[in-house]
Amino acid sequence: MKAHVVLAHPEPKSFNAHLAALARETLVECGWQVTLTDLYADGFDPCEQASHYRTPLNADRFDTQSEQRHASAEGALPPEVTSEIDRLSEADLVILQYPMWWHLPPAILKGWMDRVFVYGEVYKSNFRFENGRFVGKKAMISVTVGTSPETYAFNGRSGDIDLLLWPVNFSLAYVGFDVLPPYVAYGVEAGLRYSDASVVEQRLQDIQENYRARLRHVESDPVVPFNRMADWGDNGRIKPDAPAYSPFIRHREELKID
Numbered sequence: 706m707k708a709h710v711v712l713a714h715p716e717p718k719s720f721n722a723h724l725a726a727l728a729r730e731t732l733v734e735c736g737w738q739v740t741l742t743d744l745y746a747d748g749f750d751p752c753e754q755a756s757h758y759r760t761p762l763n764a765d766r767f768d769t770q771s772e773q774r775h776a777s778a779e780g781a782l783p784p785e786v787t788s789e790i791d792r793l794s795e796a797d798l799v800i801l802q803y804p805m806w807w808h809l810p811p812a813i814l815k816g817w818m819d820r821v822f823v824y825g826e827v828y829k830s831n832f833r834f835e836n837g838r839f840v841g842k843k844a845m846i847s848v849t850v851g852t853s854p855e856t857y858a859f860n861g862r863s864g865d866i867d868l869l870l871w872p873v874n875f876s877l878a879y880v881g882f883d884v885l886p887p888y889v890a891y892g893v894e895a896g897l898r899y900s901d902a903s904v905v906e907q908r909l910q911d912i913q914e915n916y917r918a919r920l921r922h923v924e925s926d927p928v929v930p931f932n933r934m935a936d937w938g939d940n941g942r943i944k945p946d947a948p949a950y951s952p953f954i955r956h957r958e959e960l961k962i963d
């Protein structure tokens with residue numbers, strides 16, 4: 706089994722970098738082969754733009770999906786994109802490791818998605834979800850957040866964590882991955898500490914143990930449900946008898962969550 710970890714954090718000594726290394730170490734102990742991309746260390750450019758395309762379809766006006774499709778067809782994708790697609794293609798499990806920044810992944814990881822989930826090579830209209838490029842593979846978010854599980858509950862002041870993580874998970878499902886429940890490390894107070902140092906140290910120890918335990922049985926984790934292509938009507942809306950799994954895609958009645 707092969708896993709690929711994508712790390713999005715600027716500091717090599719950060720807790721996020723530590724969790725990425727811990728994931729690699731734990732999975733290797735369990736017999737996995739593991740690759741790791743450290744986006745900041747690699748100097749990955751998250752800004753999708755014309756200069757990445759050496760043989761553009763249209764040098765006068767940069768249309769992103771047209772250029773992605775053209776470069777896919779011509780075998781002219783940027784090498785840093787091709788190498789990531791290759792790693793994803795080889796992996797049975799992909800882990801995205803990042804801190805919550807303004808309720809979203811850091812821009813470098815969003816840019817990785819913009820550039821690596823390429824129109825043509827990775828997705829197109831009949832090549833997504835259950836027909837997608839990465840069908841049969843699993844993907845999981847591993848995210849650190851600054852505050853407690855309570856603040857990320859359905860009625861918490863930081864926002865419902867399931868909803869906050871939905872867009873990234875939806876994108877993973879879009880390109881075909883089976884999405885595993887996220888690993889959320891709560892209360893990861895970095896330099897700005899508001900709790901007692903010993904409390905934070907113990908919490909970080911517990912997170913590491915819990916994460917290792919989670920990874921040891923990651924293959925048997927249940928999958929987060931998303932709608933399949935067959936759930937959509939011709940009008941692009943969910944069919945009346947299809948299941949709804951999230952307030953992001955729901956039937957007219959408000960989906961109640963508690």
Ligand SMILES: Cc1cc2nc3c(=O)[nH]c(=O)nc-3n(C[C@H](O)[C@H](O)[C@H](O)COP(=O)(O)O)c2cc1C
Nearest residue numbers: 719720721804805806807808849850851852893895
């Ligand atoms: C730009 C920025 C935005 C942040 N936004 C959030 C946020 O929206 N929610 C939250 O819980 N923590 C937020 N934090 C705190 C980080 O999530 C926290 O410091 C990080 O998870 C700790 O991991 P690290 O030690 O590896 O950096 C933010 C931190 C930064 C630098």
